[in-house]
Amino acid sequence: MTALPTRKAEAWRYADLAALEQLWPLAEPEAITVSAGGDYTRAILNTGGVIRITLTIEAKASATIHVLNASATYARVEIEATLHEGADFTLGGVQIAGGTQTAEIVATVRHIAPDATSRQILRSIAGGTATASVLGKVYVAKGADGTDGQQSMRAMLLDRTATANARPELEIHADDVQCAHGCAIGELDANGLFYLAARGIEPSRAKALMLQAFIAEGLDGAEDNLLAHAQAALEAVL
Amino acid sequence: MTMLTSMLAIENLHASVADKPILKGLNLTINAGEVHAIMGPNGAGKSTTGYVLGGRPGYEVTEGSATFNGQDLFALEPHERAASGLFLGFQYPVEIPGVSNLQFLREALNSQRKFHDLPPLSGGEFIKLAKEKAGLLKMDMDMLKRPVNVGFSGGEKKRAEMVQMGILDPKLAILDETDSGLDIDALRICGEGINAIMRKPDKAVLLITHYQRLLDYVKPDFVHVLAGGRIVKSGGPELALELEEAGYEGVA
Ligand SMILES: Nc1ncnc2c1ncn2[C@@H]1O[C@H](COP(=O)(O)OP(=O)(O)O)[C@@H](O)[C@H]1O
Numbered sequence: 001m002t003a004l005p006t007r008k009a010e011a012w013r014y015a016d017l018a019a020l021e022q023l024w025p026l027a028e029p030e031a032i033t034v035s036a037g038g039d040y041t042r043a044i045l046n047t048g049g050v051i052r053i054t055l056t057i058e059a060k061a062s063a064t065i066h067v068l069n070a071s072a073t074y075a076r077v078e079i080e081a082t083l084h085e086g087a088d089f090t091l092g093g094v095q096i097a098g099g100t101q102t103a104e105i106v107a108t109v110r111h112i113a114p115d116a117t118s119r120q121i122l123r124s125i126a127g128g129t130a131t132a133s134v135l136g137k138v139y140v141a142k143g144a145d146g147t148d149g150q151q152s153m154r155a156m157l158l159d160r161t162a163t164a165n166a167r168p169e170l171e172i173h174a175d176d177v178q179c180a181h182g183c184a185i186g187e188l189d190a191n192g193l194f195y196l197a198a199r200g201i202e203p204s205r206a207k208a209l210m211l212q213a214f215i216a217e218g219l220d221g222a223e224d225n226l227l228a229h230a231q232a233a234l235e236a237v238l
Numbered sequence: 239m240t241m242l243t244s245m246l247a248i249e250n251l252h253a254s255v256a257d258k259p260i261l262k263g264l265n266l267t268i269n270a271g272e273v274h275a276i277m278g279p280n281g282a283g284k285s286t287t288g289y290v291l292g293g294r295p296g297y298e299v300t301e302g303s304a305t306f307n308g309q310d311l312f313a314l315e316p317h318e319r320a321a322s323g324l325f326l327g328f329q330y331p332v333e334i335p336g337v338s339n340l341q342f343l344r345e346a347l348n349s350q351r352k353f354h355d356l357p358p359l360s361g362g363e364f365i366k367l368a369k370e371k372a373g374l375l376k377m378d379m380d381m382l383k384r385p386v387n388v389g390f391s392g393g394e395k396k397r398a399e400m401v402q403m404g405i406l407d408p409k410l411a412i413l414d415e416t417d418s419g420l421d422i423d424a425l426r427i428c429g430e431g432i433n434a435i436m437r438k439p440d441k442a443v444l445l446i447t448h449y450q451r452l453l454d455y456v457k458p459d460f461v462h463v464l465a466g467g468r469i470v471k472s473g474g475p476e477l478a479l480e481l482e483e484a485g486y487e488g489v490a
């Protein structure tokens with residue numbers, strides 16, 4: 001890819017093309033292979049720019065990647081994971097965008113052999129005139145029976161002027177596959193807000209705590225450093 | 239002659255949920271130093287009473303009044319009611335992932351202190367207080383480091399609520415089925431916790447319950463039967479025993 005992409009390309013539809021031009025041409029994606037039976041975890045903190053990773057997870061290996069896109073003019077993380085037989089992949093992603101920021105996570109999970117499992121848990125918070133987008137694709141090749149691929153994408157808007165995009169996509173060429181995707185752009189849990197209020201917590205703090213709860217699922221099991229950055233980014237957009 | 243202001247005075251309270259009238263003329267007065275119990279069949283409006291007093295969105299007061307230490311309760315936001323000393327124990331405590339009990343309680347206590355123009359408690363002071371109250375309810379500090387109610391058993395959730403009550407030190411506690419889901423040991427621990435925290439001359443308790451068993455530990459001064467959205471009978475502690483034997487239909 002040498003020419004600057006345009007919005008016609010699905011994967012770049014919501015990108016900040018002006019910011020991208022400054023970064024162009026992008027370096028080749030970082031290639032990582034988790035060898036058969038291995039275990040890999042990675043925490044990605046993106047405070048600006050484009051981070052691209054191509055992950056190959058060999059038979060019965062497992063990988064967990066946590067992504068935090070925060071506090072940048074333009075932050076984009078692309079993950080392409082290829083799962084061999086019985087491999088397991090978890091992608092937990094959180095993006096917190098305020099002001100005029102653009103944040104995006106573009107994930108492609110390819111099940112190319114039987115019995116691999118994957119889950120993508122992606123949470124976005126956008127305020128100001130920020131745009132937070134998530135594109136997540138699960139591709140299941142012919143013969144990749146017994147695949148279990150889950151996608152959960154949720155977004156919260158702090159202001160009416162903010163934008164969130166969530167695009168789950170499934171492409172399935174095998175039988176006997178369990179894939180589920182859900183996406184929602186919504187409001188904070190009213191039961192939780194009332195519970196906090198009933199303990200005397202003022203509305204602005206109750207909202208902050210419920211947003212902390214909202215991103216918790218995306219960063220479940222992530223290292224403390226990433227959690228601390230997420231907390232700081234959250235306080236910064238409120 | 240001095241006029242005593244009651245802790246809670248509910249007069250002719252009518253309330254609806256989703257446009258459906260649930261409370262239909264509830265009257266109840268609770269004074270400092272008293273423990274009251276409201277009993278009643280499923281669907282009588284017991285939880286609704288607690289939610290209306292706590293200010294839960296969607297629970298609409300259509301008629302009547304409630305004063306709390308002389309203040310118009312319904313003029314206050316839910317968090318202001320709590321900061322004014324009203325504690326609502328939930329029948330189903332809410333899970334809040336990603337927020338530890340300690341963070342939650344410190345925010346709650348300091349929010350309430352801010353409401354009264356008091357400075358926040360330091361981290362050290364707070365931990366000392368939390369340890370003391372957790373100890374009272376035989377709850378491990380490690381539990382308080384975990385997210386609010388997440389993965390807690392029914393009994394642990396109720397004990398955690400009592401720890402919250404101990405830390406927040408309310409004037410009036412409305413406890414909605416605190417005894418449900420408790421085994422006999424947890425029941426005793428919660429009962430003793432309620433007594434230790436709330437059995438004081440300047441505090442009051444409204445226990446909402448189905449069963450007599452909690453009342454063996456927390457002895458009520460008054461027992462009321464709620465049915466069809468109103469109090470249909472009031473009496474002393476003996477009324478709870480009568481209800482246990484004769485059932486609601488036999489008594490009310
Ligand atoms: N959110 C709600 N929407 C509609 N009806 C409700 C709601 N909550 C409670 N109710 C109704 O209000 C009545 C009283 O409920 P509740 O106060 O929970 O009773 P109790 O606690 O005494 O068992 C019941 O008929 C119940 O179905």
Ligand SMILES: [Mg+2]
Binds near residue numbers: 285286329415
């Ligand atoms: Mg109830």
